[in-house]
Amino acid sequence: MADLATTFAGIRSPNPFWLASAPPTDKEYNVVRAFRAGWGGAVWKTLGEDPPIVNTASRYGAVSFNGARIAGFSNIELITDRPLAVNLSEITAVKRAWPDRALVVSLMVPCAEESWKRILEAVEDTGADGVELNFGCPHGMSERGMGSAVGQVPDYVEMVVRWCKQATRMPVIVKLTPNITDILAPARAARRGGADAVSLINTVQSITGVDLDLMAPMPVVDGQGTHGGYCGPAVKPIALCMVAGIARDSESASLPISGIGGIATWRDAAEFIALGAGTVQVCTAAMHRGFRIVTDMIDGLANWMDQAGYRRIEDFRARAVRHFVHWEDLNLNYRTVAHIDPDLCIRCGLCHIACEDTAHQAIAARRVNGRRQYEVIEAECVGCNLCAHACPVEDCISMVPVSTGRPRLTWKQHPNNPERREAAE
Amino acid sequence: MDGDRLSAHRIPRTVIATNFADCAPALSHDEAQVAAARCYFCHDAPCIEACPTGIDIPLFIRGIATGNLQGAARTILDANIFGGSCARVCPTEILCQRACVRTAQEEKPVAIGALQRHATDWLFAQKVQPFARAPATGRRIAVVGAGPAGLACAHALARLGHAITVFEAREKPGGLNEYGIAAYKLVDDFAQSEIAFILRLGGISVEYGRILGQDLALSALRQDFDAVFLGLGLAGANRLGLPGEDLPGVANAIDFIAALRQAPDKSALPLGRQVVVVGGGNTAIDAATQARKLGAEEVSIVYRRGPEAMSATLEEQERAQVTGVTIRHWAIPVALEAVAGRLAQVVFEHTRPDSAGRPVGNGERFALPAQMLLKAIGQHFLPAPLGAEGPRLEGGRIAVTGDGETSLPGVFAGGDCIAGLDLTVQAVENGKIAARAIHRYLGF
Numbered sequence: 123m124a125d126l127a128t129t130f131a132g133i134r135s136p137n138p139f140w141l142a143s144a145p146p147t148d149k150e151y152n153v154v155r156a157f158r159a160g161w162g163g164a165v166w167k168t169l170g171e172d173p174p175i176v177n178t179a180s181r182y183g184a185v186s187f188n189g190a191r192i193a194g195f196s197n198i199e200l201i202t203d204r205p206l207a208v209n210l211s212e213i214t215a216v217k218r219a220w221p222d223r224a225l226v227v228s229l230m231v232p233c234a235e236e237s238w239k240r241i242l243e244a245v246e247d248t249g250a251d252g253v254e255l256n257f258g259c260p261h262g263m264s265e266r267g268m269g270s271a272v273g274q275v276p277d278y279v280e281m282v283v284r285w286c287k288q289a290t291r292m293p294v295i296v297k298l299t300p301n302i303t304d305i306l307a308p309a310r311a312a313r314r315g316g317a318d319a320v321s322l323i324n325t326v327q328s329i330t331g332v333d334l335d336l337m338a339p340m341p342v343v344d345g346q347g348t349h350g351g352y353c354g355p356a357v358k359p360i361a362l363c364m365v366a367g368i369a370r371d372s373e374s375a376s377l378p379i380s381g382i383g384g385i386a387t388w389r390d391a392a393e394f395i396a397l398g399a400g401t402v403q404v405c406t407a408a409m410h411r412g413f414r415i416v417t418d419m420i421d422g423l424a425n426w427m428d429q430a431g432y433r434r435i436e437d438f439r440a441r442a443v444r445h446f447v448h449w450e451d452l453n454l455n456y457r458t459v460a461h462i463d464p465d466l467c468i469r470c471g472l473c474h475i476a477c478e479d480t481a482h483q484a485i486a487a488r489r490v491n492g493r494r495q496y497e498v499i500e501a502e503c504v505g506c507n508l509c510a511h512a513c514p515v516e517d518c519i520s521m522v523p524v525s526t527g528r529p530r531l532t533w534k535q536h537p538n539n540p541e542r543r544e545a546a547e
Numbered sequence: 548m549d550g551d552r553l554s555a556h557r558i559p560r561t562v563i564a565t566n567f568a569d570c571a572p573a574l575s576h577d578e579a580q581v582a583a584a585r586c587y588f589c590h591d592a593p594c595i596e597a598c599p600t601g602i603d604i605p606l607f608i609r610g611i612a613t614g615n616l617q618g619a620a621r622t623i624l625d626a627n628i629f630g631g632s633c634a635r636v637c638p639t640e641i642l643c644q645r646a647c648v649r650t651a652q653e654e655k656p657v658a659i660g661a662l663q664r665h666a667t668d669w670l671f672a673q674k675v676q677p678f679a680r681a682p683a684t685g686r687r688i689a690v691v692g693a694g695p696a697g698l699a700c701a702h703a704l705a706r707l708g709h710a711i712t713v714f715e716a717r718e719k720p721g722g723l724n725e726y727g728i729a730a731y732k733l734v735d736d737f738a739q740s741e742i743a744f745i746l747r748l749g750g751i752s753v754e755y756g757r758i759l760g761q762d763l764a765l766s767a768l769r770q771d772f773d774a775v776f777l778g779l780g781l782a783g784a785n786r787l788g789l790p791g792e793d794l795p796g797v798a799n800a801i802d803f804i805a806a807l808r809q810a811p812d813k814s815a816l817p818l819g820r821q822v823v824v825v826g827g828g829n830t831a832i833d834a835a836t837q838a839r840k841l842g843a844e845e846v847s848i849v850y851r852r853g854p855e856a857m858s859a860t861l862e863e864q865e866r867a868q869v870t871g872v873t874i875r876h877w878a879i880p881v882a883l884e885a886v887a888g889r890l891a892q893v894v895f896e897h898t899r900p901d902s903a904g905r906p907v908g909n910g911e912r913f914a915l916p917a918q919m920l921l922k923a924i925g926q927h928f929l930p931a932p933l934g935a936e937g938p939r940l941e942g943g944r945i946a947v948t949g950d951g952e953t954s955l956p957g958v959f960a961g962g963d964c965i966a967g968l969d970l971t972v973q974a975v976e977n978g979k980i981a982a983r984a985i986h987r988y989l990g991f
Contacts, residue, residue: 188612189584468648471590487591494591514587515652 124427125434126420128162130400131293131319131378133251135162135224137420138391138435142382142403143167143228143254143297146413148202150212154219159413160420163224165321165403168201168256169209169245170230171237175200175262183330183341183350194356195406196330198341198348200262201230206244213248224401226295230256230268233278235285242290252293255286257308258324260301260351270324273299276311283315295380298322298364300357305364309374320368321380321403323361325351354406358384362397369398369443386415388422395435396442450533458505458521460485460498466518469494473509473519481508552889553796553817553918557842560814566840567813570731570866571635571661579665582658583612589648594659597646599968599976600627604643608662620670621677623663628702629695629975631671631741632724634664636732637972638829640862671744680750681708686989689714689772691759694722695971696962697778698745699978700985705750707986712772714757722780722962724971726805729833730813731840760932769957774985777938777945777953777960778978781926781969787825791883796890800824800834800923807837814841819918821845823893825880826923827857832864834921835872847873847915849880851898851906879908883920892916928964942966951981952988959985 126137140163141147141156148167156164177199185194202209217225227250231237245253256263257273264271272278279296286294296312298305300323312320327349329339339347361383368374381399385391386407394402407415432438462473462485474496477485484502488495498509510519533539574582586608594604603622610619623630637643639660647656670677686709690697693715701711719725724738746753757763759779768775784799786792796819810816822843824835827850839846848867850857853876857864864874875895882894892914898906928944930937938953938960939946945960947953953960961977963969 189580468651469589469593470587470648471592472587475590494593 124424124432126162126424126427128401128435130224130380131252131295133163133224133226133293134222135401136222137162137423138395138399138401139416139419140164140224140226140380140401140403141408142405143226143256144405144409145197145199146405146408149204149209150216153212153216153225156408156413156416157216157220157223160416161223161413163226163251163401165226165228165254166209166213166250168228168230168259169206169241170201170263170268171232171241172206174203174205177203178343180341180343183328184354185330185356192354192406192410194328194330194352195354195409196325196328196341196350196352198261198343198350201228201256201259206241210244210248213245213250217249217251224252225250226252226254228254228256228297230259230263233267233272233282235289238282238285239289242286242292246290246292250292252295252318253286253290254295254297254321255282256297256324257282258297258299258322260299260325260327261349270299270301273297273308273324274302276307279308280311280315283312283317287316293318295319295321297324297382299324300360300364300383301327305367306371306374309368309371309377313374313377317377319378319380319400320374321382322368323357323364323383325353326357326360328352353383355384355386358390362393365394365399366397366443366446369440370446386410388419388426391419391423392426392438393442395439397446398440398443400435400439453530453532454536455526455528455531457524457526458507459500459503459524460505460507460509461520461522462496462498462509463518463520464495466515467496468515468518469496470514471496472512472514476508476512481506485509553819555815555817557818557820558814560812563814563841567730567734567837569734570729573668574658574661574665579611579662582662583608585649586612586657587648593646593648594643594657597642598626599642599970599972600633600979601976602626602630602643602663604659604663607666608657608659611662611666616666616669617673617675617677619666620675623667624670624677627972627975627979628699628745629724629741629971630663631667631744632695632733632738633972633975634660634667635737636724636728637970638860638863641860642972671740676747678706678748680706680748683710683750684708684989684991686710686773687712687771688774688776688985689768690776690778691763691765691768692716692722692778692780692962692964693720693742693753693755694778694780694962694974695724696780696974696978696981697722697776698742698751699975700776700778700959700961700982701751701978702745702748703979703982704985705748707982707991709750709773709986709989711751713751713753714759714763714768715753715755716758718755720753720755722778722974726808727801727830728808729804729837730808731837758932760934765932765934765958766936769955773989774957774959776951776978776981776985777933777958777964778962778974779928779932779945779960779964781963782929782932783927784922785925785927787880787883787922787924789880789883791885791890794883794885794890795888796918797883797920798922800826800830800921801926803834803921804830804837807841816841818843821915821917822847822919822921823915823917824848824921824923825893826850826925827852827859828923828925829859829863831921831923832859832867832872834923836867836870838919838921839867839870839872843919845873846871847875847917849875849878849893849895849915851877851879852900853877877906878913879906880920881908881912884914890918890920893920926963949980950984951977952984957988959988 143165187193259269263269381394607619607622644656896908962974
């Protein structure tokens with residue numbers, strides 16, 4: 123059986139599944155329930171300075187897609203709305219009762235060294251395993267000069283991380299905002315400041331929809347709305363790209379990464395780990411279905427690792443990173459052609475109409491003895507995959523590699539590239 | 548002894564009310580969303596081709612999925628003004644839902660019929676009138692028969708601005724929708740409320756109790772109107788040709804079904820303890836199933852061929868069987884036996900297929916005790932009302948071109964009185980096509 127135990131920036135947990143700093147980790151009651159359910163760790167909902175902030179009603183918006191609830195999720199909640207002392211005593215109690223689980227405390231205070239120093243001392247007394255600096259929250263706190271207002275300025279990130287590293291012996295994880303042009307800038311800044319790890323992504327600035335009766339953005343608070351932070355399955359591709367970008371960056375590659383963003387299953391987790399993450403953090407999936415989802419995450423990941431021959435997380439961690447290249451490094455002489463399996467085809471015509479209306483007119487719609495037949499015109503097919511994605515039948519359309527007889531050729535070498543570095547073979 | 552007689556009130560009214568409740572209740576909002584999400588929005592969708600009226604099914608389902616119920620309902624009703632009743636009575640399992648690609652993929656089609664009902668129910672509940680009439684043309688068209696074919700034709704012509712007079716022999720419109728469909732398929736007087744919706748368009752007046760061949764002559768209609776549409780249906784019920792066919796207790800299944808639909812109190816209908824239905828179509832199923840639901844203790848359908856030859860769909864056969872009806876195959880009635888002047892049992896002979904596949908008796912007999920025999924062995928067209936100068940017939944029904952035009956200029960026909968599928972949806976298509984042809988015939 124695969125061993126899922128992880129050591130992340132010096133923090134040990136029995137499995138890589140942590141709960142992200144969010145409502146599920148707001149208090150002792152929830153975190154204890156999560157640990158009972160099997161979660162390997164939790165990042166306590168962000169602490170700030172007293173007096174506590176105040177939250178609104180409502181707080182969440184969600185996007186349903188084609189009948190699937192919470193395909194995307196957004197919140198306009200702020201950090202904890204409970205007094206600091208209450209949180210600290212509960213953190214102390216939970217860590218004492220669950221010494222084998224990772225317990226990290228998320229923090230957000232004004233951008234002043236004294237503030238950070240003060241709260242770090244208080245957290246250290248709880249026995250928590252580490253801190254996560256919340257430089258990501260894109261709403262409410264950012265307008266007060268905290269959260270993503272810090273995370274969007276690499277110099278601030280570096281400065282605050284340096285303060286924190288000087289003030290505490292605890293590992294410092296920096297949580298990054300995706301609301302930035304280039305994720306590498308704050309990641310590299312965190313590295314320069316001495317961060318032990320980064321976690322990403324925090325939520326994406328969003329309006330989940332518009333209530334057309336009220337003419338107000340959602341979620342609606344008394345007839346008005348504000349932008350929120352978007353997360354859930356819809357943001358996973360954005361998160362994967364940012365995690366992988368850091369994992370392959372020579373300046374920040376050595377930073378451990380805690381992957382966050384739309385992780386709901388063991389497969390999602392495996393993908394983040396394959397792109398370099400050492401642990402993963404989950405929120406929306408738990409808020410949708412409860413803590414019990416971790417059972418299948420643990421079991422499914424272990425079973426997949428057994429089948430794939432990986433004994434430990436480290437055996438496959440970052441394995442896909444070396445295949446994550448820049449576009450100019452892709453082989454332009456590689457060709458595939460769509461192949462439709464006529465026995466699996468249910469004759470919905472979606473491959474044809476997608477190609478006909480919006481791509482390359484490479485799938486003919488024919489009638490043979492009155493029966494619909496869809497046929498790939500190989501000479502026209504550019505191997506774009508659109509038909510295979512539109513097809514509702516698993517494995518009905520496959521993209522078959524075809525030999526061009528030509529050697530590997532990248533854009534860097536291509537004759538059409540005015541800036542090419544070497545001639546094509 | 549009660550067992551020898553027909554008797555009403557065999558089971559309590561409350562049980563009958565339950566038995567005759569809507570056999571396929573409406574989808575809730577959430578159910579409709581889940582069902583609609585299963586539609587792939589196919590290109591050149593096979594379901595459209597399988598619908599005799601060619602409803603753009605993927606488009607209306609997309610309307611349901613996006614919350615555009617008005618658009619969905621209009622898409623349906625534009626192709627099939629009887630979309631509400633067709634959603635309930637169509638054998639979708641052999642039409643759109645059999646063609647659905649989900650059937651090929653997983654033997655579980657999109658619930659097209661139920662979704663069609665969802666959209667049309669919404670529109671009827673809103674009291675929305677989705678269609679407007681074109682400016683009046685001053686042309687007048689006579690429609691004979693207020694069944695689905697006649698009213699579909701009348702509605703399409705009225706939309707085009709013509710003035711329509713419908714002549715109906717019975718006291719209510721609807722044809723088989725009102726008189727010939729099992730009660731649990733069209734509950735809450737749906738046939739009548741649907742027709743009220745159709746007539747609200749305007750431009751259609753209906754005269755009831757007007758019988759062709761009696762107080763109405765085709766020749767006069769041809770003189771008085773610019774064109775005539777005949778939606779006469781099939782007025783004749785086939786006979787067994789056995790002695791005793793007029794005994795008390797022997798009846799046509801279609802008359803039994805009509806009486807049930809019209810009865811204000813179904814429990815008051817006289818019924819035998821043991822009922823035998825002869826035939827293999829949906830009429831046989833509807834009669835037998837309803838006899839069971841009314842409280843008959845033993846109900847058998849006897850059919851001269853095997854199950855695959857029954858024109859009733861497998862789903863309909865199963866509905867009957869689940870209700871407790873026994874279906875016996877490969878047997879024909881050979882004698883009706885009476886006791887005290889009333890039907891007491893029906894004698895059958897087993898059949899087997901001859902070299903051409905036709906069923907022939909094999910000499911072995913059995914008897915089924917029955918106080919009621921319902922004949923559902925088909926109907927035929929009665930041409931007499933058309934008079935001496937009626938249109939040409941073919942195969943016993945009115946001969947028409949693909950546009951529904953008969954051999955008489957200006958006379959069109961559709962529905963069961965012409966050849967084709969004996970289905971409401973086919974009748975509607977006939978009426979729709981004929982309306983377009985009439986419009987062209989009138990020079991538009």
